[in-house]
Amino acid sequence: MMISAMPAPSADRAAPGRDRASADVSATAWALAARAGDPDAADHFVRALHGDVLRHVTYLSGDPQAAHDLTQDTFVRAFGSLHRYEGRASARTWLLAIARRAVADSIRRAAARPRTADAVDWQAAVESSQPRGLPGFEDGVALIDLLESLSDERREAFLLTQIVGLSYEEAAGFVGCPVGTVRSRVSRARGVLERLLREAETASAPAA
Structure with a gap:
C-alpha cells in the first residue's frame, strides 16, 4: 500500500x-x-x-x-x-x-x-532539518550547539541511544564496536554535556 x-x-x-x-x-x-x-x-x-x-x-x-x-x-x-x-x-x-x-x-x-x-554526519543532518518556529526550537538549537563539542564517536553513541532509543547492544551492532565501548562513549558524552550546561547556566546568571 x-x-x-x-x-x-x-x-x-x-x-x-x-x-x-x-x-x-x-x-x-x-x-x-x-x-x-x-x-x-x-x-x-x-x-x-x-x-x-x-x-x-x-x-x-x-x-x-x-x-x-x-x-x-x-x-x-x-x-x-x-x-x-x-x-x-x-x-x-x-x-x-x-x-x-x-x-x-x-x-x-x-x-x-x-x-x-x-560515521554519519549528524551535525549536517540536524542543521539542515531542524524545524523553525516550533515550540522548543531554541532548546533544539542549544542541543545542536552542545553536541558539536563532542567527538564524532561520542556524538553518534549518544544520539543512537539517547535520542533514537536504541539499546546499547543495538547501538554497538550498528557502530561495530563492543557494548562496553558504547557505554563509555555515552557516559563521557553525558559528562561533557552536563559540564557545558552548568557553564552556560553560570554564564547566563545575573551578576550578584
Whole structure:
C-alpha cells in the first residue's frame, strides 16, 4: 500500500505567525475523520504533518537520503493503525512517535548488515532539518550547539541511544564496536554535556 505523502502547499507552510495549537487541533480532527473513512481528511492529515515527519526522521536517522523513505514508512504505519487512534494525544505527537519507531527499526536493520560508510554526519543532518518556529526550537538549537563539542564517536553513541532509543547492544551492532565501548562513549558524552550546561547556566546568571 502506497500513501501519498506530499508536503502542504508552500503558502501554508510559510504563513507567518501560524498558530501551532490550532494547527494541532486541525490535524487531529483530520486524523479522526480519516479514521472514519473520509479520503479528503486523510489527504489533509498527510499534508499538514508531512514536513514535521520529514524533519523529525532526518534528525533522528542522520540520513537525509533515507528520510523520504522513512517518512513514507511512517505514514503507511500510521494509516495501518489509524483505526486504533482515539485522539487522546494530538495527531502530531502520535505520528512522531510512529516516526521514531520507524527510524529505530531502520537502524536495527542496518545494524545487521556490514557498515559501508564512515560515521554519519549528524551535525549536517540536524542543521539542515531542524524545524523553525516550533515550540522548543531554541532548546533544539542549544542541543545542536552542545553536541558539536563532542567527538564524532561520542556524538553518534549518544544520539543512537539517547535520542533514537536504541539499546546499547543495538547501538554497538550498528557502530561495530563492543557494548562496553558504547557505554563509555555515552557516559563521557553525558559528562561533557552536563559540564557545558552548568557553564552556560553560570554564564547566563545575573551578576550578584
